[in-house]
Amino acid sequence: MTNNSTQGLGGRSESEASYNQSQQDWWRYFTFNKDHKVIGVQYLTTAFAFFLIGGVLAMLIRAELITPASDLFDRPLYNALFTLHGTIMIFLWIIPSTVGMSNFLVPLMIGADDMAFPLLNAISFWMVPPAGLLLISSFLLPNGPAQAGWWSYPPLSLQVPPGVINGQFLWILSVLILGVSSILGAVNFVTTIVRMRAPGMTFFRMPIFVWTVLSAQLLQLFFLPSLTGGLLLLLADLTIGTNFFKPFEGGSPVLYQHMFWFYSHPTVYVWVLPAFGIFSEIIPAFSRNPLFGYRSVAVASIGLAVVSATVWAHHMFASGTPKWVRILFMFTSEVAAIPTGVKVFAWTATVWKSRLHLDTPMLFALGGVVMFMIGGITGVMQGAMPFDLHVNNTHFIVAHFHYIVYNTITVAIYGGLYFWYPKVTGRMYNEGWGKLHFWLTFIGANLTFFPIFIVGLQGMVRRVSSYDPQYQGWNIIASLGAFLLGVSVLPFLANFIGSWLYGPQAPNNPWHATGLEWTTTSPPPRENFEQTPTVTLAPYSYGQPDYSTVDSSDREAIERHGK
Amino acid sequence: MRNFIPSRKLDDSRPQEEGGGKRQDEHTKTMFGVGAFLISESLIFASFIVAYVSLRLFSGPMLPPGVKGPELSTSVIIHSIVLISSSLPAQLAEGAVKRKKLNQFRLLWVITSVMGAYFLVGEVKEWLGLDFDVTTGQFGGAFYILTGFHGLHVTAGILLQMLMLVRSFIPGNYKKGHTGVSAVTLFWHVVDGIWVILFSLFYLWRA
Numbered sequence: 001m002t003n004n005s006t007q008g009l010g011g012r013s014e015s016e017a018s019y020n021q022s023q024q025d026w027w028r029y030f031t032f033n034k035d036h037k038v039i040g041v042q043y044l045t046t047a048f049a050f051f052l053i054g055g056v057l058a059m060l061i062r063a064e065l066i067t068p069a070s071d072l073f074d075r076p077l078y079n080a081l082f083t084l085h086g087t088i089m090i091f092l093w094i095i096p097s098t099v100g101m102s103n104f105l106v107p108l109m110i111g112a113d114d115m116a117f118p119l120l121n122a123i124s125f126w127m128v129p130p131a132g133l134l135l136i137s138s139f140l141l142p143n144g145p146a147q148a149g150w151w152s153y154p155p156l157s158l159q160v161p162p163g164v165i166n167g168q169f170l171w172i173l174s175v176l177i178l179g180v181s182s183i184l185g186a187v188n189f190v191t192t193i194v195r196m197r198a199p200g201m202t203f204f205r206m207p208i209f210v211w212t213v214l215s216a217q218l219l220q221l222f223f224l225p226s227l228t229g230g231l232l233l234l235l236a237d238l239t240i241g242t243n244f245f246k247p248f249e250g251g252s253p254v255l256y257q258h259m260f261w262f263y264s265h266p267t268v269y270v271w272v273l274p275a276f277g278i279f280s281e282i283i284p285a286f287s288r289n290p291l292f293g294y295r296s297v298a299v300a301s302i303g304l305a306v307v308s309a310t311v312w313a314h315h316m317f318a319s320g321t322p323k324w325v326r327i328l329f330m331f332t333s334e335v336a337a338i339p340t341g342v343k344v345f346a347w348t349a350t351v352w353k354s355r356l357h358l359d360t361p362m363l364f365a366l367g368g369v370v371m372f373m374i375g376g377i378t379g380v381m382q383g384a385m386p387f388d389l390h391v392n393n394t395h396f397i398v399a400h401f402h403y404i405v406y407n408t409i410t411v412a413i414y415g416g417l418y419f420w421y422p423k424v425t426g427r428m429y430n431e432g433w434g435k436l437h438f439w440l441t442f443i444g445a446n447l448t449f450f451p452i453f454i455v456g457l458q459g460m461v462r463r464v465s466s467y468d469p470q471y472q473g474w475n476i477i478a479s480l481g482a483f484l485l486g487v488s489v490l491p492f493l494a495n496f497i498g499s500w501l502y503g504p505q506a507p508n509n510p511w512h513a514t515g516l517e518w519t520t521t522s523p524p525p526r527e528n529f530e531q532t533p534t535v536t537l538a539p540y541s542y543g544q545p546d547y548s549t550v551d552s553s554d555r556e557a558i559e560r561h562g563k
Numbered sequence: 564m565r566n567f568i569p570s571r572k573l574d575d576s577r578p579q580e581e582g583g584g585k586r587q588d589e590h591t592k593t594m595f596g597v598g599a600f601l602i603s604e605s606l607i608f609a610s611f612i613v614a615y616v617s618l619r620l621f622s623g624p625m626l627p628p629g630v631k632g633p634e635l636s637t638s639v640i641i642h643s644i645v646l647i648s649s650s651l652p653a654q655l656a657e658g659a660v661k662r663k664k665l666n667q668f669r670l671l672w673v674i675t676s677v678m679g680a681y682f683l684v685g686e687v688k689e690w691l692g693l694d695f696d697v698t699t700g701q702f703g704g705a706f707y708i709l710t711g712f713h714g715l716h717v718t719a720g721i722l723l724q725m726l727m728l729v730r731s732f733i734p735g736n737y738k739k740g741h742t743g744v745s746a747v748t749l750f751w752h753v754v755d756g757i758w759v760i761l762f763s764l765f766y767l768w769r770a
């Protein structure tokens with residue numbers, strides 16, 4: 001663990017191997033375990049299970065949209081399908097999967113032995129599966145799940161069948177529990193990053209991934225309370241007869257919209273920032289270049305978090321907001337493009353004129369960045385209020401945000417999974433199956449979501465199960481793409497499960513990457529590092545022949561520091 | 564590009580004052596986490612308060628004509644003062660624990676809890692005497708939810724104080740550190756502080 005550029009290649013000693021053997025006891029993944037690495041894997045697998053469920057709902061939606069008529073499902077069921085699809089994908093896939101990855105990586109990357117509060121960490125995780133099952137169980141109710149979309153705007157969300165237990169009730173409860181879990185998680189991450197860094201790991205030596213997690217979790221800490229508050233008031237309106245959001249009783253539905261978007265715009269950065277972090281780890285490693293403009297990328301992460309707090313009302317351009325509000329929020333929204341641009345520029349400059357190594361993680365990273373540009377540019381278009389008023393509530397919006405949530409974030413998560421798979425499991429995955437997975441995903445994703453831009457611009461309205469026959473052609477293509485995406489998870493699952501069981505042993509640092517996580521064994525021991533590392537170098541020092549994050553001559557310094 | 568070397572010298576060995584695994588001072592770390600949690604928790608109150616204030620400013624009358632809002636009675640003033648001043652014994656109790664004066668700590672701690680309980684009883688009496696309920700206009704909901712949510716926090720605070728009290732009888736418990744007591748004290752200050760805001764909004768801000 002002294003010099004990762006050479007030592008990473010080697011195998012490991014007998015004793016190490018047997019030690020790791022005992023560590024690989026799979027049963028611990030099903031227990032209440034406080035090891036951040038176990039919890040990370042628990043988050044990731046749970047989230048992936050929910051991703052599959054959300055994906056099945058997506059394919060049902062796409063199946064319905066093959067024909068212009070509403071023939072497969074009646075309208076209430078279609079409403080329920082897209083409501084649960086959106087909610088599951090956001091709160092049970094994107095958020096917990098990025099949290100799982102952060103859980104595994106952040107302590108390793110900053111040289112800590114665990115999260116700041118391991119017990120709290122386990123509690124946060126164990127709130128997720130029950131909340132998810134609660135949400136999905138609403139399919140069993142006589143009147144079915146919630147139907148008001150993932151925004152649950154009142155008064156629509158308050159128009160429910162009589163009886164206390166209805167889909168909307170379970171929906172609110174489930175999202176509230178997931179929110180509490182996220183707040184506790186945020187406390188843990190922020191404390192860990194601020195207070196648990198190894199000696200010498202200054203803020204400006206942290207990998208960008210840690211920066212993005214810090215920014216995302218600060219957003220959770222400061223903005224999630226607004227959604228929690230809004231949902232508690234909505235719950236009160238629904239169950240005990242208060243009148244906060246009921247228009248006919250003097251309440252204000254627009255107030256809910258503010259409370260909702262005050263969190264839910266920043267939350268899109270909670271989703272996308274870790275994806276940016278993943279890109280920033282993978283791209284330098286496979287282009288053998290230092291990340292271009294490290295400091296600006298680090299600061300841009302915090303910058304995005306700050307700007308994202310000021311733009312929420314761009315979701316309400318069509319909600320009867322006053323003109324000055326619209327213009328103000330249009331301005332702030334477009335400002336958000338600046339720090340984003342900094343990042344895209346940095347990634348481009350990093351790969352520029354370098355010899356690329358196109359392993360699976362890199363394919364996903366590059367594919368993700370390219371598709372992010374499409375998603376990002378259409379986002380800037382929607383930020384312009386006059387344009388948004390035209391595309392508001394059409395499939396153009398659906399295409400835009402899927403270019404972000406699927407083609408960027410989900411693709412980034414896939415990339416990250418491949419990149420750190422050897423570290424997590426101690427095994428190598430199969431490259432051929434990985435590449436097959438990438439191409440199926442890349443083609444499927446564009447086939448699914450690009451046609452939606454076109455029919456959206458032509459005026460096809462979202463959240464409706466039937467449409468004008470003129471849009472059918474593109475919809476058939478989109479649906480075929482969606483089924484291809486469904487197929488794409490098969491090689492992924494086969495590869496990951498098969499390699500975990502039978503794959504070749506992974507070296508400590510298969511990618512010759514920088515970063516503390518690569519200096520320890522694969523998988524790391526319970527305490528992560530045999531000795532707390534000392535950091536003396538900036539991150540991403542690729543191209544330095546004698547590069548080393550950890551210098552054994554600093555051992556004495558650690559010991560002295562400990563006294 | 565290929566041999567790009569950051570302009571900064573790579574091994575600028577800085578003083579190693581930051582962070583560091585196990586060696587990190589546990590107390591500071593835990594209090595940092597507690598502080599972060601309390602910020603989030605207070606922001607939930609803030610979101611309710613913003614909802615209440617904006618409804619009051621922009622959405623017309625909050626109570627139907629003829630329904631009386633809460634009155635600034637002497638009993639409300641008294642139990643509010645009792646709650647707010649209970650921050651003092653809490654603070655002193657924390658100081659006592661730091662100086663390892665356990666008996667002094669227990670006495671001050673119990674005084675704090677009793678003052679909190681007095682407040683709770685006062686609030687329940689106040690609730691029973693009002694002539695509106697949660698379904699009355701917007702005010703009813705806002706009043707009961709905010710004071711109720713706050714009351715839950717007072718209750719939680721008292722329960723946590725009892726827990727700390729019990730732990731003070733475990734021999735040697737506070738020799739290891741007093742982080743629990745400090746955390747509960749901080750929580751108590753926040754809960755008291757929030758009551759100052761709620762009191763002003765409901766009793767001092769007249770139409």
Ligand code: HEM
Binds near residue numbers: 059083151402482
């Ligand atoms: C498997 C690939 C996916 C397909 C084929 C797909 C398809 C769709 C379609 C067709 C709609 C629009 C339904 C309508 O408005 O009538 C939709 C809505 C939505 N999707 Fe996806 N989706 C996929 C993945 C994802 C992912 C990964 C996310 C992550 C956050 C996501 C989040 C959402 C959200 C938030 C909505 C809006 C729900 C609402 O209107 O309330 N989707 N999806």
Ligand SMILES: [Cu+2]
Binds near residue numbers: 268315
């Ligand atoms: Cu937004």
